[in-house]
Amino acid sequence: MTDMRSGETYETLLYATEGPVATITLNRPETLNTIVPPMPEELERAVGRAVRDETVKVIVLRGAGRAFCAGYDFGGGFAHWDELITTDGAWDPGKDFAFATAPELSPTQQFMSVWRAPKPVIAQVHGWCVGGGSDFALCADLVVASEDAVIGTPYSRMWGSYLSGMWLYRLGLSRAKYHALTGRPLTGREAADIELINEAVPFAQLETRVAALAAELASIPSSQLAAMKLVVNQAYEHMGLQATQTLGPILDGLMRNTPDARRFIEIAERDGVRAVVAERDGPFGDYSQAPPERRPDPANIIVP
Numbered sequence: 001m002t003d004m005r006s007g008e009t010y011e012t013l014l015y016a017t018e019g020p021v022a023t024i025t026l027n028r029p030e031t032l033n034t035i036v037p038p039m040p041e042e043l044e045r046a047v048g049r050a051v052r053d054e055t056v057k058v059i060v061l062r063g064a065g066r067a068f069c070a071g072y073d074f075g076g077g078f079a080h081w082d083e084l085i086t087t088d089g090a091w092d093p094g095k096d097f098a099f100a101t102a103p104e105l106s107p108t109q110q111f112m113s114v115w116r117a118p119k120p121v122i123a124q125v126h127g128w129c130v131g132g133g134s135d136f137a138l139c140a141d142l143v144v145a146s147e148d149a150v151i152g153t154p155y156s157r158m159w160g161s162y163l164s165g166m167w168l169y170r171l172g173l174s175r176a177k178y179h180a181l182t183g184r185p186l187t188g189r190e191a192a193d194i195e196l197i198n199e200a201v202p203f204a205q206l207e208t209r210v211a212a213l214a215a216e217l218a219s220i221p222s223s224q225l226a227a228m229k230l231v232v233n234q235a236y237e238h239m240g241l242q243a244t245q246t247l248g249p250i251l252d253g254l255m256r257n258t259p260d261a262r263r264f265i266e267i268a269e270r271d272g273v274r275a276v277v278a279e280r281d282g283p284f285g286d287y288s289q290a291p292p293e294r295r296p297d298p299a300n301i302i303v304p
Helices: 040-053 079-084 091-102 106-112 130-137 165-168 173-182 188-191 204-219 222-238 239-256 259-271 274-283
Strands: 013-020 021-026 059-062 073-077 121-125 127-130 142-144 150-152 198-202
Touching: 013 040, 021 040, 021 204, 040 106, 040 150, 059 204, 073 079, 073 259, 079 091, 079 222, 091 239, 106 130, 106 239, 121 204, 127 130, 130 150, 130 165, 142 188, 142 204, 150 188, 165 239, 188 198, 222 239, 259 274
Parallel strands: 021 059, 059 121, 121 142, 127 150, 142 198
Antiparallel strands: 013 021
16 A cells, blocks of 8 residues: 555555554454564554654554454465575575574564654554564553453464563563463453553453543653653663564574474465464464453454
8 A cells, every 4th residue: 555645655554644643554454464574674664654754743553454463474384584584495594593683684673663763652452462463562662452352472382482572571570481381372451460561441442542542642742752761661671672682583483493393384384374273272272272252352343
């Protein structure tokens, strides 16, 4: 989609402004906004656009359709990034670690543009917010979710490792270890109760609550918002955030290429993602294998 006012073209998202608020909407609703190129690069470009716009004071992130973001699309392995992580058709660990850590290439670092932006960013989360989608959402400054949203990292069980590290920095040791080792998800309400995110509200109130919070922030001088965001961010940078974000994506590459991980992707390519996810999560009875009350309400849809 091309924004005729600016000439900006996006394949995977929408960008709109209303007064002092810029809204970036992930726009692959037919695939639950799963991450493929050029989504990370486009997200970084859209954030930069909002930062450069002097009329914008607050940025809102959301997903179109039934989900915020269901993580990285792995139906074909990582074929859409093969040029950056393979040589002669085989995984190249040297290429992978460079891709995973270079600010110009790394999807994690491109998503971290919301962390680095001097303007506050609110993630409006509904539906599925899992895997890389949760890593991304938690990079935002404030996260408000619908109570029935599902937030988790199923890659803790297979085919991945923490990327942004925000699960670690937003939780205490006991909770961080539990979710890292089990991959157990949380509803939006549970995530708010343990302070992984800021708030959870019924879906019917989600957009109104986020709009009110954005308006509250927009009433504060931009320089004040930038100063307070910077000082908090620097405290977490000094706790080792950058080092964590170097190690996590490197480990993620390794965990995508173990014998177990290769079998996982072979099943996904042969039988489909649904089949391999059912095998992974069936014993735990969660994510797509959970009872209806532990899954997002499919009727809760964001229409841009």
